[in-house]
Amino acid sequence: MSVSGNYINITDNDLQSKGTSDKPGIGISASGNYINIINNYINQSTTNEVGIEFSGTNSSIRNNTIFTINGYAMQVSVSENITLQNNSIATKAGKGISIFGTNNLILIENNYINSTNGVCIMLDKASNSKFPKNVIIKNNKLNTTGEFAVDAKNADDSPGSILFDGQGNIIYGGGKYRDPNGVVSIPNSTPIFDGESHYVNESNYDDYFTSDGTLTSNVSDRDILIISGNFYNKNIIINRVVKIEGNGAYFYNTTFKIIIDGARIDSINIINSNNMGIIIVEANNVEINYCNITLNHTKTAYGIWISKSDNAKIKYNRITVKGDFLTFGIFLDGANNCTIQDNIINVTGTKDLYNHHVGNCTECDNGTCVGGTCTGGTCVGGTCVDGTCTGGTCVGGTDDDGTHIIPEIYRTYGIILIGSDNNKIINNRIYATSALENAIDPINDGQNSIVGIDIYYDSHNNEVIGNIIEIIAKDPFLYGMGVLGSPTGTNSTTAKNNIFKNNRVTLVGPYFVSGFISGQNSYDTIVSDNTFECWGGNYSYGITLEKSQLNTIANNTIRTSAIVNYAIEAFESNYNIISNNNIESQGSYSYGIALYSSSGNSISYNTINVNGNRLTTPLEGTHHDVIPYGNAGILLIANSNGNNITNNSIISSGEYAINCTNTSGNKIVYNFF
Structure with missing residues (x-):
């Protein structure tokens, strides 16, 4: 398929290879402005074939599935303000995404690229004056046994022009990252906690946590807090990239709220009455492992709640929740690329009889709106979750415009x-x-x-x-x-x-x-x-x-x-x-x-x-x-x-x-x- 022009949508096509080894084919060749290439399935089974070839401005290539042998699954050249997002790419020996020549303002986000022994993402120059710049490579899953998962050696070497490190990319198979200066590194999708180890107990707790629950200046990024003892009524906010490691640590009526990328909590015990267990809010690459969470809540009995956060790993936890209203073992709300694995979840719903409503609110914790602002009891920019929405009014918190009602939500779930x-x-x-x-x-x-x-x-x-x-x-x-x-x-x-x-x-x-x-x-x-x-x-x-x-x-x-x-x-x-x-x-x-x-x-x-x-x-x-x-x-x-x-x-x-x-x-x- 070959298309040229402006304001064009190329969607929902099923394209199979018709090329030959002498004359390789191209699934979609497009050029122009304001072009959307979305939800196409492309299978290029002949060598050296290309899935999508694009040149233009102000366009997006999203939600496509592409298979190639050893050609380019996707190649962008001479383009500006282009989004490559949520594509699934598999190639045996080719390049997943190639950004070639003069390109500016390119976002490569949330793609899954499996290149058996090739390069997942290549930024390459056409000449010494024609090369990619201002490229963001973010939240992609890249799998290759080849030398490089991402090769940006021939891209613009100006500081901040190529963003890859710390952008939430996950690399499997041992592939490396080569930056525009030729420096080769082994990316790590989760932080290495090689800072200072702090031993926290009941007597020195205030040395590490402030009265509002945030970490004190004694704690730096990549530190480890090894906690033991019994703690009561502590609302803890993890605002630095740290690892919390329990060693006989029991928290009663305590909610952990994580608001920073890369934090990790292992082996703690949470026993709550009318408090949630762990909340992850707008924080990527968080890990929760081997924790025991037991709670009883009259409104929002959420064991672990992941809100607008990506790449979380929730593994080997035991979660027991009992509620009188909304009772969710694990709740993912706007959460992507997460792994919920090997958890044991026990859920006990309400004893009260009820009829189905038009919807339920889900995003307020005891009147506080998570992911938004609670003003006079009204959630702004967040979904109220501590009551039932009836006619736009959230019982236990209001939602007067009705826009935050989540329809057809029941009250009891293991995982939602x-x-x-x-x-x-x-x-x-x-x-x-x-x-x-x-x-x-x-x-x-x-x-x-x-x-x-x-x-x-x-x-x-x-x-x-x-x-x-x-x-x-x-x-x-x-x-x-x-x-x-x-x-x-x-x-x-x-x-x-x-x-x-x-x-x-x-x-x-x-x-x-x-x-x-x-x-x-x-x-x-x-x-x-x-x-x-x-x-x-x-x-x-x-x-x-x-x-x-x-x-x-x-x-x-x-x-x-x-x-x-x-x-x-x-x-x-x-x-x-x-x-x-x-x-x-x-x-x-x-x-x-x-x-x-x-x-x-x-x-x-x-x-x-x-x-x-x-x-x-x-x-x-x-x-x-x-x-x-x-x-x-x-x-x-x-x-x-x-x-x-x-x-x-x-x-x-x-x-x-x-x-x-x-x-x-x-x-x-x-x-x-």
């Missing part, structure tokens, strides 16, 4: 992400329940809900892998995992390219359970190799696709048991791949796979064994499914057309193994009934 990209949620164990004592009738009582891991609104490229989620509670609505691109009935945001793989979800509830939901405006979600065991009193869903598109549901084991079962349900969800799943459902009414107004789906190689004895009628309550309950291996209704159903093995107690009455254009071949 909002507006957060490129995070890895790996090998965590989440155990969730609530303090409700009796199974409830959702017609007359409440709609209490609990979720294991959920990804909300404008969150992309996250990986949820190898987690164990167990929710056993008397709340009427239990959910294992999910992703939601935008609030129901709106198209304001999306959630794309999120992966849920090798997780194990167990749900036991009295009314409604759902192993996984891919919700409205979610695209290209992958759900594979998971095990869902969903035991509900009235309704049990294994996987639900609700107004989401292009999902891949593969190699999952789904077991459901309830009066009514929908092992896999798709509602207005199109162009999905549903393959190689093992489905078992039993109850009074059971569907293996049920589609409503869903077209263009590929349903193949699934093993479906569903049984319904029609003995019990469900309590419909506040849950009404548009697909009437019944029995079938596969059901298609309401203009579910043009689906491809092949090579499935179906055992069903229903009248039909496959029922596609009043639909058209469906291809049904090579199935075993």
Whole structure:
């Protein structure tokens, strides 16, 4: 594709190589001003091919996925004021990003570049007078076994012209950085704590922390504070790049707030009542490891809260939270490129009955707005999180304009992400329940809900892998995992390219359970190799696709048991791949796979064994499914057309193994009934 001109958007193209070794191809060649190259997929499988070639001004190249062999994945030349952001690049031996010749004001940010043995980012000159200058290389993940991850030897050597060190880049594989003066260094994505070691105890605490909780002048960047003893009612603010290392350190009714890049906390114990555990605010590259956090909070029972902060590593912690209102084990709000790994999270939600609201506030700590200013009880520039937003008013803190309401947020989560990209949620164990004592009738009582891991609104490229989620509670609505691109009935945001793989979800509830939901405006979600065991009193869903598109549901084991079962349900969800799943459902009414107004789906190689004895009628309550309950291996209704159903093995107690009455254009071949 070759484009030249001004004010052009090049988006959502799928470009495959058509070049040859004698005549290599270019995926996208563009020149001009105010050009946006966004969300393109480019696969260049011939040697010396280029993914994107650009020359111009005031333009951006964002959210593209590029594969090359040994050419340039992306080359920018003779350009000014260009943003290269959130691209995913893989090349075997080529250069990931090349900035060549006369270039000025270039931002290279939040890209993932994997060059097997090449250079991830190259700044190169065309002549002694034509070279890149004023380049910021920030918050990228770079992986190479080659000599250099970033080579800026031939760029402008004026002080401050090329910014790389201290910009939050993470380098894997041992690649080095060569600066414009030819100096070679080994970048470190986290600080080296080689300063002074301070031994802090109850008697000398005031030597190291001021009355307002900040560090005193006795502490410098890269120092280590080794803390032992019992401490009460200390609100601690980490404002220097230090490592806090606990040695039998117990903090009671104490919140740690980190406001600086690169700080680290290891092996402390926090036991709180009406205080949050650890808050990370606008601080990148923070690490929290091996900590025990136990808290009970009437409003915001947050174990660890990461707000507008990137590249955090939260590992090997034990978090136990109990709340009467919002109860989140780990909360990511505008947090990118974080790793949440090998944590044990115990969550106990409220004992009080409640109905769903239009949304909840989430960003005030006892009346203080985190990430904004609290003026007269009104949060400005932040989201109020210590109360419920009803008609724009935050109970326990006000939000009069209503703009900071986060819609469709429940009250109890193991891990929740909002507006957060490129995070890895790996090998965590989440155990969730609530303090409700009796199974409830959702017609007359409440709609209490609990979720294991959920990804909300404008969150992309996250990986949820190898987690164990167990929710056993008397709340009427239990959910294992999910992703939601935008609030129901709106198209304001999306959630794309999120992966849920090798997780194990167990749900036991009295009314409604759902192993996984891919919700409205979610695209290209992958759900594979998971095990869902969903035991509900009235309704049990294994996987639900609700107004989401292009999902891949593969190699999952789904077991459901309830009066009514929908092992896999798709509602207005199109162009999905549903393959190689093992489905078992039993109850009074059971569907293996049920589609409503869903077209263009590929349903193949699934093993479906569903049984319904029609003995019990469900309590419909506040849950009404548009697909009437019944029995079938596969059901298609309401203009579910043009689906491809092949090579499935179906055992069903229903009248039909496959029922596609009043639909058209469906291809049904090579199935075993």
